[in-house]
Amino acid sequence: MSIPTTPGTPPNQGAPSSRGFIALRWARRAPRAIFSTDHRIIGFGYLVISLIAVILGSLLSLVMRMHLAWPSWQLPLHGPILPEEYLALVTMHGTLMLFFVLTVAPQSGFGNLILPAQLGTRHMAFPRLNALGLYLTALALIILVAAFFVPGGAPIGGWTAYPPLSSTPLAGPGEGLGMDLWLASIALFAVATTLSSINMLTTITKLRCEGLTWERLPLTVWGWFTAAILSIIAFSVLLAAILLLFCDRHLHSGFFLPAQDLISGVLLQHRGDGSPLLWLHLFWFFGHPEVYIAILPGMGLTSMVIANFSRRRVFAYRLMIATTLLIGFLGIIVWGHHMFVAGLNPFAGTAFSISTIAIAIPAAAKVFSWLATTWGSRPRLTTPMLFALGFVSLFITGGLTGPILAQPILDEYLHNTFFVVAHFHLIMAMAGVFGLFCATYYWAPLLFHRTLSEPLGKLHFWTTLLGAYSTFLPMHFTGLAAEPRHYSQLTGIAGPSATLLQSTLPLQRHITASAIFLLCAQLPFFLNLLLAWRRPANDPADANPWHATTMEWAPNALNPHPNDEPSIVYRGPSHYTDSGKEFSPQWSPVNTFNTEAE
Amino acid sequence: MPSTITPPEIDRHRISDGNNGHRPPTDKRTGGNGEGDGDNWNNRPRGHRGPHERISQARIGLFFALGGDLMFFVALISVFFVTKASGHFDAYDHFINSWLPTAIPSILWLNTIALLLSSVTAEIARRAMFREVDAMDEWFGLGRPVSYRAAIWLSATLALGLLFLAGQWVAWDQLAAQHVFFRSNPSSHFFYLITITHAVHLFLGIVGLIVALAALKFSRSLATRQVWVDTTVWYWHVMGALWIFLFLLLEFGQ
Numbered sequence: 030m031s032i033p034t035t036p037g038t039p040p041n042q043g044a045p046s047s048r049g050f051i052a053l054r055w056a057r058r059a060p061r062a063i064f065s066t067d068h069r070i071i072g073f074g075y076l077v078i079s080l081i082a083v084i085l086g087s088l089l090s091l092v093m094r095m096h097l098a099w100p101s102w103q104l105p106l107h108g109p110i111l112p113e114e115y116l117a118l119v120t121m122h123g124t125l126m127l128f129f130v131l132t133v134a135p136q137s138g139f140g141n142l143i144l145p146a147q148l149g150t151r152h153m154a155f156p157r158l159n160a161l162g163l164y165l166t167a168l169a170l171i172i173l174v175a176a177f178f179v180p181g182g183a184p185i186g187g188w189t190a191y192p193p194l195s196s197t198p199l200a201g202p203g204e205g206l207g208m209d210l211w212l213a214s215i216a217l218f219a220v221a222t223t224l225s226s227i228n229m230l231t232t233i234t235k236l237r238c239e240g241l242t243w244e245r246l247p248l249t250v251w252g253w254f255t256a257a258i259l260s261i262i263a264f265s266v267l268l269a270a271i272l273l274l275f276c277d278r279h280l281h282s283g284f285f286l287p288a289q290d291l292i293s294g295v296l297l298q299h300r301g302d303g304s305p306l307l308w309l310h311l312f313w314f315f316g317h318p319e320v321y322i323a324i325l326p327g328m329g330l331t332s333m334v335i336a337n338f339s340r341r342r343v344f345a346y347r348l349m350i351a352t353t354l355l356i357g358f359l360g361i362i363v364w365g366h367h368m369f370v371a372g373l374n375p376f377a378g379t380a381f382s383i384s385t386i387a388i389a390i391p392a393a394a395k396v397f398s399w400l401a402t403t404w405g406s407r408p409r410l411t412t413p414m415l416f417a418l419g420f421v422s423l424f425i426t427g428g429l430t431g432p433i434l435a436q437p438i439l440d441e442y443l444h445n446t447f448f449v450v451a452h453f454h455l456i457m458a459m460a461g462v463f464g465l466f467c468a469t470y471y472w473a474p475l476l477f478h479r480t481l482s483e484p485l486g487k488l489h490f491w492t493t494l495l496g497a498y499s500t501f502l503p504m505h506f507t508g509l510a511a512e513p514r515h516y517s518q519l520t521g522i523a524g525p526s527a528t529l530l531q532s533t534l535p536l537q538r539h540i541t542a543s544a545i546f547l548l549c550a551q552l553p554f555f556l557n558l559l560l561a562w563r564r565p566a567n568d569p570a571d572a573n574p575w576h577a578t579t580m581e582w583a584p585n586a587l588n589p590h591p592n593d594e595p596s597i598v599y600r601g602p603s604h605y606t607d608s609g610k611e612f613s614p615q616w617s618p619v620n621t622f623n624t625e626a627e
Numbered sequence: 628m629p630s631t632i633t634p635p636e637i638d639r640h641r642i643s644d645g646n647n648g649h650r651p652p653t654d655k656r657t658g659g660n661g662e663g664d665g666d667n668w669n670n671r672p673r674g675h676r677g678p679h680e681r682i683s684q685a686r687i688g689l690f691f692a693l694g695g696d697l698m699f700f701v702a703l704i705s706v707f708f709v710t711k712a713s714g715h716f717d718a719y720d721h722f723i724n725s726w727l728p729t730a731i732p733s734i735l736w737l738n739t740i741a742l743l744l745s746s747v748t749a750e751i752a753r754r755a756m757f758r759e760v761d762a763m764d765e766w767f768g769l770g771r772p773v774s775y776r777a778a779i780w781l782s783a784t785l786a787l788g789l790l791f792l793a794g795q796w797v798a799w800d801q802l803a804a805q806h807v808f809f810r811s812n813p814s815s816h817f818f819y820l821i822t823i824t825h826a827v828h829l830f831l832g833i834v835g836l837i838v839a840l841a842a843l844k845f846s847r848s849l850a851t852r853q854v855w856v857d858t859t860v861w862y863w864h865v866m867g868a869l870w871i872f873l874f875l876l877l878e879f880g881q
């Protein structure tokens with residue numbers, strides 16, 4: 030794979046001609062590439078960060094699953110997994126995946142790579158700010174991973190870091206220096222994400238090319254736009270919360286702490302009458318928008334990819350723009366549904382319950398549009414299309430449990446069980462990752478100048494889909510059987526619950542086996558990338574292999590030459606003839622068929 | 628904004644620039660995407676990437692950044708009110724609230740006046756950047772009256788800003804002399820949190836002022852100077868307005 034380093038490089042010039050000197054060439058190029066303000070290099074930088082994070086996070090989850098199914102299993106070179114180590118694994122897995130994979134890759138990674146080309150602009154609004162965001166994100170990852178290696182190890186408070194346990198080193202190993210590193214890392218991450226969102230929003234508002242009105246923007250851009258607005262709002266609040274928690278830890282304040290607290294047998298006194306509930310409010314005011322930041326870009330891409338391979342317009346295009354914004358808006362006012370059993374005022378619970386269920390309306394409208402777009406068409410089932418359909422499937426399956434959890438009375442039982450784990454892994458983790466795969470297969474011809482292998486891609490898709498469902502569907506049942514979240518061991522508990530949990534053990538083993546299968550199913554993907562890298566680059570004449578209509582597929586859109594004429598957009602995306610053979614891309618002045626230009 | 632200056636060098640690379648950019652730098656046309664959608668997009672003349680675009684781009688960026696900042700302070704202030712209202716019941720069923728209002732040093736009034744004045748001088752500097760007469764003079768090669776005027780007023784802003792920060796320092800000093808520290812009481816937590824986070828923001832504004840002054844001295848492009856001064860001054864105004872709000876909160880909201 031070649032990474033175009035200078036704006037003027039034609040698509041395949043950067044491809045390695047003789048592979049022997051590649052290391053040397055990299056040594057020469059690396060400094061310029063690393064400190065570049067070119068959005069494409071920054072985009073690849075973000076993808077590298079999230080690739081590291083996803084590999085690390087998956088390995089952690091594997092250890093967790095092994096331990097849950099076989100509690101006495103010994104990790105090679107380490108020994109048995111202690112309960113506090115299990116909690117550290119949960120915490121770091123969640124943090125890596127949510128922040129460094131699902132926030133970084135769809136929004137900052139593919140956003141930087143594709144967004145400017147879709148807008149028909151050559152550069153982003155604030156390239157240096159953009160680069161700064163990348164460095165801070167990288168630094169944040171390094172600081173986070175460093176927490177594994179300090180005395181006490183990684184924090185054990187979960188990705189939500191609830192006080193009072195996150196407020197004092199007494200709460201357990203990892204809650205000392207490890208927790209401080211966690212806070213520093215996430216604070217840096219919040220700043221970085223805010224900076225890159227400012228850049229993205231300004232680029233979208235100011236740098237759209239001639240003719241690219243708001244209504245003609247592809248839904249991917251709308252997804253990035255809404256997610257960036259949510260990022261700015263949510264991460265600023267998270268930053269404030271982290272600042273306050275830091276004061277509680279080190280400056281003897283008690284914003285989140287009651288006047289007296291008994292932790293690990295030690296009585297702690299604090300000034301004032303703070304409450305952990307306050308942290309929950311601030312954290313989830315960030316946390317719920319965060320899950321939509323993770324999924325909105327994928328929703329946009331799914332709409333565009335499904336339309337493209339069905340050779341149809343996106344069903345109810347304007348409504349899809351509206352639902353994107355509405356989901357973003359509602360996402361800000363539903364945070365209380367994470368706090369039903371935390372001591373929330375029951376009246377507030379009802380209000381949050383209603384607003385949460387209301388989100389199902391725009392979400393269902395999206396699903397309806399995806400289905401209606403494909404309905405009765407003869408879609409080309411290419412790998413990107415399959416991943417987009419997989420996204421829809423996972424979104425439905427995971428979404429159905431949302432309105433169940435949104436009812437306080439049901440959530441009272443389900444909140445601390447694996448039912449919630451099943452919900453958010455299907456709808457966020459798996460759907461989000463399917464969005465990323467869809468993006469990689471779809472845009473590979475632009476990013477790597479090579480099309481990824483279809484047979485391998487399909488193998489990857491079907492095995493991953495099977496693995497995803499086989500891993501996460503059964504968690505609904507173990508959750509209903511009261512398997513608690515964040516418990517390192519299910520055996521050895523006294524009382525009737527033990528019998529109930531004991532009965533889930535076969536299912537636990539099945540889940541673990543499926544998780545291993547799911548991880549192995551990623552091998553075809555990496556093999557695919559590797560093989561593509563060894564193949565010669567695509568013929569530049571075949572620059573638009575999917576016959577797509579959006580601006581990033583215009584000739585040289587990703588590598589514009591400074592002397593090129595500025596781009597002009599003539600129509601909205603997804604204009605195809607009924608047969609699907611002809612199409613009018615956004616950049617083409619000629620209408621290949623007779624319908625209204627807009 | 629009184630006028631928009633369009634120095635010619637920006638549009639030099641345009642193949643067809645729709646006559647934009649070969650005029651004297653007093654072009655008042657707004658351009659770009661701000662005019663709403665759909666009005667004859669496909670046939671409009673090219674060339675809306677002039678300096679006006681750069682300024683409005685910087686302003687939009689600032690707008691989003693300040694939006695985030697606003698949420699940061701909204702979070703802090705929500706916690707302020709929650710903490711102020713919270714308490715617990717003791718063994719005799721008395722509601723105990725440990726909030727003791729922090730007496731605000733009266734020097735803050737003086738600081739506030741200094742900050743208000745600094746916004747006035749900043750605004751004068753900002754407007755000086757867009758005076759057509761001066762811009763024309765510079766275009767004809769008659770010195771740099773734009774920079775000259777603005778630099779004076781911007782330096783005044785800088786001095787007043789530093790005065791404000793020094794005044795805040797005195798206030799912290801006075802409180803420390805009365806043994807009121809961050810850890811003393813929930814209300815003093817907030818006094819320090821709010822004044823310090825605001826001071827950090829103002830410090831960023833001071834850095835911005837210094838960069839803007841450097842740009843006034845060294846940058847040859849009028850557009851670049853306008854962008855720096857304009858954005859810094861808008862940031863400064865917002866930090867001033869934010870301070871007024873925070874000050875009123877501390878003075879009367881406790």
Ligand code: HEM
Nearest residue numbers: 320324366367385389428431432434435444449453456457
């Ligand atoms: C129909 C729409 C949805 C509804 C009604 C809904 C409802 C809920 C509710 C009520 C909870 C709290 C359960 C509990 O903790 O007891 C929850 C948890 C969660 N949801 Fe959803 N949800 C929806 C869609 C989504 C989407 C689209 C995502 C992500 C892309 C998502 C990600 C999550 C996550 C990550 C959690 C768990 C967080 C944690 O406790 O660590 N949900 N959902």
Ligand SMILES: [Cu+2]
Nearest residue numbers: 317364366367
């Ligand atoms: Cu939520």
